[in-house]
Amino acid sequence: MEPSGLVGKAFAVYAKDLRLELRTKYAFNTIMMFGVTTLAVVSFSLGQSGLPPRLLAALFWIVVFFSAMAALAQVFTREEEAGTALALRLTADPNAVYLGKLLFNLTLLITLSVIITPLFFIFTDAATGNLLLFVMVLALGVLALCAATTLVAAIISKAAVKGALFAVLSFPILLLPLMLLVTASDSVLMGRGVSDILAPIQGLFAYTVVMVTASALLFKFVWKE
Amino acid sequence: MYALIAEDLGKQFGSRKVFSGISFELETGQSIAITGRNGTGKSTLLMLLLGIHHPTRGQARYARDNEYLDDRIIRARTSLVSPYLNLYDQLTGEENLAFFATLAGISLTGKKADELLARVGLEGRGVDRVGAYSSGMKQRLKYAVALLKDPAYLFLDEPSSNLDTDGKRLVHDLIEERRRESVVIIATNEEEEYSLADGTIRLGR
Numbered sequence: 001m002e003p004s005g006l007v008g009k010a011f012a013v014y015a016k017d018l019r020l021e022l023r024t025k026y027a028f029n030t031i032m033m034f035g036v037t038t039l040a041v042v043s044f045s046l047g048q049s050g051l052p053p054r055l056l057a058a059l060f061w062i063v064v065f066f067s068a069m070a071a072l073a074q075v076f077t078r079e080e081e082a083g084t085a086l087a088l089r090l091t092a093d094p095n096a097v098y099l100g101k102l103l104f105n106l107t108l109l110i111t112l113s114v115i116i117t118p119l120f121f122i123f124t125d126a127a128t129g130n131l132l133l134f135v136m137v138l139a140l141g142v143l144a145l146c147a148a149t150t151l152v153a154a155i156i157s158k159a160a161v162k163g164a165l166f167a168v169l170s171f172p173i174l175l176l177p178l179m180l181l182v183t184a185s186d187s188v189l190m191g192r193g194v195s196d197i198l199a200p201i202q203g204l205f206a207y208t209v210v211m212v213t214a215s216a217l218l219f220k221f222v223w224k225e
Numbered sequence: 226m227y228a229l230i231a232e233d234l235g236k237q238f239g240s241r242k243v244f245s246g247i248s249f250e251l252e253t254g255q256s257i258a259i260t261g262r263n264g265t266g267k268s269t270l271l272m273l274l275l276g277i278h279h280p281t282r283g284q285a286r287y288a289r290d291n292e293y294l295d296d297r298i299i300r301a302r303t304s305l306v307s308p309y310l311n312l313y314d315q316l317t318g319e320e321n322l323a324f325f326a327t328l329a330g331i332s333l334t335g336k337k338a339d340e341l342l343a344r345v346g347l348e349g350r351g352v353d354r355v356g357a358y359s360s361g362m363k364q365r366l367k368y369a370v371a372l373l374k375d376p377a378y379l380f381l382d383e384p385s386s387n388l389d390t391d392g393k394r395l396v397h398d399l400i401e402e403r404r405r406e407s408v409v410i411i412a413t414n415e416e417e418e419y420s421l422a423d424g425t426i427r428l429g430r
Contacts, residue, residue, distance in 0.1 A: 004330045012327040016313070023315045083311035087370070089277060090305055091328045093297065224276070 013100025031071035043123030057185035076157035233283035256409035258419035265429030304371035307382035314356035
């Protein structure tokens with residue numbers, strides 16, 4: 001016997017999910033199709049009509065939110081539907097499962113962001129403002145969305161109407177970070193500096209820490225039955 | 226010496242009582258068969274013993290040398306082969322073994338993986354994706370994953386399902402072998418299988 005630490009086991013769960021995804025591209029195709037379609041509808045409807053930054057920021061996060069809703073739940077529902085969740089429950093440390101799944105969802109959402117963000121700026125002709133600051137807000141946003149939705153994905157994985165339930169349960173939890181993200185993105189698109197977005201950034205950071213901690217503590221109870 | 230103690234276990238779904246008052250104590254080297262008609266709760270009882278489902282009453286305890294075991298050790302030394310447990314179709318047999326070995330904290334060499342696959346009659350098929358396996362081969366791979374842990378507790382639910390004559394013989398040999406080194410619990414209605422156990426619990430009488 002060779003003891004593997006929590007990080008090693010979490011990475012094994014993550015690597016397994018990534019390998020499955022690379023072979024099936026199921027979640028990736030879903031998230032990209034949703035993201036690009038929503039973005040195309042938004043850009044074709046509004047045109048490059050010089051929309052105010054607040055509206056652009058809201059549209060951007062709506063695109064990310066709906067894409068996330070379409071794919072992030074699959075990380076657990078796929079295990080339940082394939083009948084592999086039982087093997088995972090019997091062998092894996094629940095914390096390793098949670099961390100591995102969180103990492104996988106992060107990878108999915110980061111991939112989406114890398115593709116969607118440049119397209120968003122091209123299609124809407126939005127001013128980039130401080131690009132580095134926008135990337136920082138985006139990174140925090142992705143982290144906050146994944147922190148909140150990974151536990152919800154585990155909760156709904158055994159339910160009959162998974163997709164609808166995922167959105168219904170996630171919406172109230174995600175309302176606060178989405179509002180903070182729109183506020184921060186709005187300021188960045190208007191070309192403001194770090195000092196102007198410090199409050200929403202701090203709020204997002206605190207939210208993410210609380211969600212990850214609470215999820216890690218609660219996950220084993222959700223995962224058990 | 227490992228032990229499994231079931232104390233007055235009962236399960237109820239809504240107003241329907243599945244079973245109640247199940248008590249037994251098994252130690253390493255002892256085995257028990259759970260039999261009963263379809264729907265009498267054989268698989269449910271296994272899930273209660275494994276801690277996957279919560280009992281309506283009673284409890285199951287795992288112990289070693291009179292000390293109760295924590296979840297980490299139970300996970301590391303417990304294996305299940307069941308029609309309800311599937312492996313990853315998109316991974317190869319070897320990748321499935323390596324994944325579960327890492328989760329169980331076991332160092333798995335290529336030689337050890339080959340030995341396990343050969344033990345269950347899957348020599349040379351470890352590089353194929355499980356999705357391309359027949360149902361009998363998938364069942365054999367479940368045994369390889371179960372044996373990976375050198376289980377102190379081995380739970381078998383319909384152990385011969387999907388297996389051909391050779392496969393059934395293999396399973397009977399494995400049960401004979403493991404019942405000397407493990408606590409073995411078999412849920413089955415096959416006489417050949419429950420006759421291998423030291424005792425029988427009949428559900429639904």
